[in-house]
Amino acid sequence: xxxxxxxxxxxxxxxxxxxxxxxxxxxxxxxxxxxxxxxxxxxxxxxxxxxxxxxxxxxxxxxxxxxxxxxxxxxxxxxxxxxxxxxxxxxxxxxxxxxxxxxxxxxxxxxxxxxxxxxxxxxxxxxxxxxxxxxxxxxxxxxxxxxxxxxxxxxxxxxxxxxxxxxxxxxxxxxxxxxxxxxxxxxxxxxxxxxxxxxxxxxxxxxxxxxxxxxxxxx
Amino acid sequence: xxxxxxxxxxxxxxxxxxxxxxxxxxxxxxxxxxxxxxxxxxxxxxxxxxxxxxxxxxxxxxxxxxxxxxxxxxxxxxxxxxxxxxxxxxxxxxxxxxxxxxxxxxxxxxxxxxxxxxxxxxxxxxxxxxxxxxxxxxxxxxxxxxxxxxxxxxxxxxxxxxxxxxxxxxxxxxxxxxxxxxxxxxxxxxxxxxxxxxxxxxxxxxxxxxxxxxxxxxxxxxxxxxxxxxxxxxxxxxxxxxxxxxxxxxxxxxxxxxxxxxxxxxxxxxxxxxxxxxxxxxxxxxxxxxxxxxxxxxxxxxxxxxxxxxxxxxxxxxxxxx
Numbered sequence: 001x002x003x004x005x006x007x008x009x010x011x012x013x014x015x016x017x018x019x020x021x022x023x024x025x026x027x028x029x030x031x032x033x034x035x036x037x038x039x040x041x042x043x044x045x046x047x048x049x050x051x052x053x054x055x056x057x058x059x060x061x062x063x064x065x066x067x068x069x070x071x072x073x074x075x076x077x078x079x080x081x082x083x084x085x086x087x088x089x090x091x092x093x094x095x096x097x098x099x100x101x102x103x104x105x106x107x108x109x110x111x112x113x114x115x116x117x118x119x120x121x122x123x124x125x126x127x128x129x130x131x132x133x134x135x136x137x138x139x140x141x142x143x144x145x146x147x148x149x150x151x152x153x154x155x156x157x158x159x160x161x162x163x164x165x166x167x168x169x170x171x172x173x174x175x176x177x178x179x180x181x182x183x184x185x186x187x188x189x190x191x192x193x194x195x196x197x198x199x200x201x202x203x204x205x206x207x208x209x210x211x212x213x214x215x216x217x218x219x
Numbered sequence: 220x221x222x223x224x225x226x227x228x229x230x231x232x233x234x235x236x237x238x239x240x241x242x243x244x245x246x247x248x249x250x251x252x253x254x255x256x257x258x259x260x261x262x263x264x265x266x267x268x269x270x271x272x273x274x275x276x277x278x279x280x281x282x283x284x285x286x287x288x289x290x291x292x293x294x295x296x297x298x299x300x301x302x303x304x305x306x307x308x309x310x311x312x313x314x315x316x317x318x319x320x321x322x323x324x325x326x327x328x329x330x331x332x333x334x335x336x337x338x339x340x341x342x343x344x345x346x347x348x349x350x351x352x353x354x355x356x357x358x359x360x361x362x363x364x365x366x367x368x369x370x371x372x373x374x375x376x377x378x379x380x381x382x383x384x385x386x387x388x389x390x391x392x393x394x395x396x397x398x399x400x401x402x403x404x405x406x407x408x409x410x411x412x413x414x415x416x417x418x419x420x421x422x423x424x425x426x427x428x429x430x431x432x433x434x435x436x437x438x439x440x441x442x443x444x445x446x447x448x449x450x451x452x453x454x455x456x457x458x459x460x461x462x463x464x465x466x467x468x469x470x471x472x473x474x475x476x477x478x479x480x481x482x483x484x485x486x487x488x489x490x491x492x493x494x495x496x497x498x499x500x501x502x503x504x505x506x507x508x509x510x511x512x513x514x515x516x517x518x519x520x521x522x523x524x525x526x527x528x529x530x531x532x533x534x535x536x537x538x539x540x541x
Contacts, residue, residue: 049448051539072452079450089445103449108243150449 001027001158001189002048007057009043009213017043018213020057025191027157030184032200033193035210041193044210045162048191049083050074062157079107082151086163088143090135090150096122097131100149107154121149125179141172148179152188159183161192165199173199181205243458251462255470265431265467269518270474272424276417277514278479283409285504290402292501297371297395299380301362304390311388312360319364324379327365333358359390373400421521424471428464428525436460436533444539457530461523464530468522472515479506479514 003024009017046052104114122128125145165173209217255262336358341347383392494501
């Protein structure tokens with residue numbers, strides 16, 4: 001699903017975020033990306049979601065070389081992945097329902113079909129009863145679950161998460177991770193960046209550890 | 220699985236893409252309008268500024284059109300007044316009058332005796348009683364010549380006047396055209412000035428719309444980042460802002476129309492009065508239907524162009540961050 005070959009990323013500021021990074025994630029696999037802040041976790045996620053481009057090396061997504069994909073194609077590739085953020089990044093002026101429906105309306109789904117998918121996704125994260133609320137009326141854990149519903153509503157084959165439990169207490173964090181595990185069980189490839197080692201250790205998934213832009217450990 | 224998925228990734232079905240494109244336009248247009256209405260005060264101020272900027276050149280254009288109309292009316296009245304020398308006998312005057320009547324150039328030849336001229340002058344000038352004290356009529360007899368349609372061009376009129384001026388019995392052949400020509404060249408000048416002003420003000424409208432849209436984009440930065448992250452194309456992100464610009468342009472065209480109508484209505488009474496004093500039936504020409512449509516279209520196009528300028532520059536700059 002994801003294949004990095006000798007990928008390096010140097011920012012305009014001169015900072016070398018990734019050095020010769022090579023790893024791959026098989027289709028249907030779930031893995032954690034860990035490391036101290038500044039180790040390159042965010043850069044890996046930015047490269048995968050095509051926010052940044054590598055300065056050197058090759059990056060395959062779904063067996064397709066996207067290293068030098070034209071920017072016109074980027075949106076269509078992004079529709080095939082779901083991204084979950086630490087700070088949810090929900091639109092505060094829209095309802096929970098509309099937030100989750102966003103990727104579908106962008107992809108141009110007919111409203112009826114979209115509504116079905118949105119309700120299914122909200123049901124999955126246990127928030128069906130709150131579809132008419134604004135994100136601000138929800139708790140932190142609920143907001144994060146809305147973010148996950150939005151990431152999963154289009155049934156992407158790849159789910160990326162950047163510190164999804166960063167602001168949550170341990171119980172809620174475990175709930176969120178269980179949700180990811182459930183998606184993985186139905187075949188979704190999942191990559192979660194997290195420094196919550198205590199939580200990760202309890203879950204028996206592959207772990208990729210970054211230090212100074214290089215892979216130092218993996219199971 | 221691998222093949223199907225990657226095919227789906229890179230080539231989405233163009234027909235469904237086109238269909239969703241068509242469906243989204245009216246919705247986006249409506250949402251953009253709603254958002255403008257959502258901030259009524261700011262929108263109102265922008266619209267008034269834009270409306271004034273559009274109404275100025277349009278109003279001046281109408282002013283020019285009216286002047287042109289007046290000058291055309293007067294051109295239809297082009298005439299040559301021929302005054303005889305004091306010592307010319309009545310017989311000579313009559314024979315010359317017959318000569319003029321025989322010529323094809325003149326549609327109408329009217330003889331005004333010295334007495335008639337004095338009567339008319341008394342009536343129109345208001346010096347009636349003062350003139351009674353004169354023991355001699357100071358006014359000469361005159362002939363008013365009205366050239367036919369084919370002889371009304373300034374050059375031909377001037378040649379005629381010169382020819383008559385050279386006659387022995389004639390003191391002066393006055394062409395009442397001089398100032399029409401001056402007016403015409405003033406209008407050419409005015410037309411240029413209005414065109415230049417129109418260009419500047421159109422540029423101003425473009426910049427104002429562009430800047431308004433830039434601020435709107437800035438206000439939606441977070442939203443733009445998010446929808447780009449969930450797969451929105453630049454076109455999708457652009458669309459609402461383009462529509463905002465189009466609405467702003469169209470509505471300010473409407474504001475300009477109202478301003479012009481209001482001003483014309485306000486001027487109409489005094490203009491009639493003034494025209495009445497000159498014994499004219501002149502009425503102000505307002506905006507015709509097609510001119511009104513042109514005004515709205517102009518607004519729309521300026522709004523579209525202004526928002527394109529802003530959107531092209533600023534939306535590409537906003538890239539999502541994790």
